[in-house]
Amino acid sequence: DAGVIQSPRHEVTEMGQEVTLRCKPISGHDYLFWYRQTMMRGLELLIYFNNNVPIDDSGMPEDRFSAKMPNASFSTLKIQPSEPRDSAVYFCASSSQRGGLETQYFGPGTRLLVL
């Protein structure tokens, strides 16, 4: 398996622009997580899905952030409009709760810089 795939790996954009981050989870995994990592706040859970349904979005910082999972193999995290304080590394992770195997597998991350 190729693991969790994220694109793009790096994104530089200007304040006010829309940013879309993409994630392909590991095939067969029924949970998908979006995290954000910054030096100040560490690694924070933004939102997670189970079977394509958003379960908890309490970590989403504000209405500028939205996430979707239209099918089991694809998810997006969108920021509109972007602001400099959104600069961070965004990770996607997936896991399977079947058989008690609950380890989360992380993608390589998308490094976002908003100027």
Next chain:
Amino acid sequence: KQEVTQIPAALSVPEGENLVLNCSFTDSAIYNLQWFRQDPGKGLTSLLLIQSSQREQTSGRLNASLDKSSGRSTLYIAASQPGDSATYLCAAATEWGAQKLVFGQGTRLTINP
């Protein structure tokens, strides 16, 4: 609200030493506790997962322990090697089944040849 703390923030030791990384959590009602490794510019790699009913888990030179009553977990690395240099993060799962993980800030480990 669960809070996870890791001490020290950074650690530098000579190659070959045995070492312990510490993790503490405020809410003992955890489902499991996980240890991850993060290399610079990379994602996280799971090292060990300890269920709440377990006391420890071992994988190769790594041993993780869990003491729910005291709100602590430790990661023991035996015979450290330069390749062990990375940031180590612990995370507590706060809900059954869904693994809503709360992460510590990590310990940046450097093993000097």
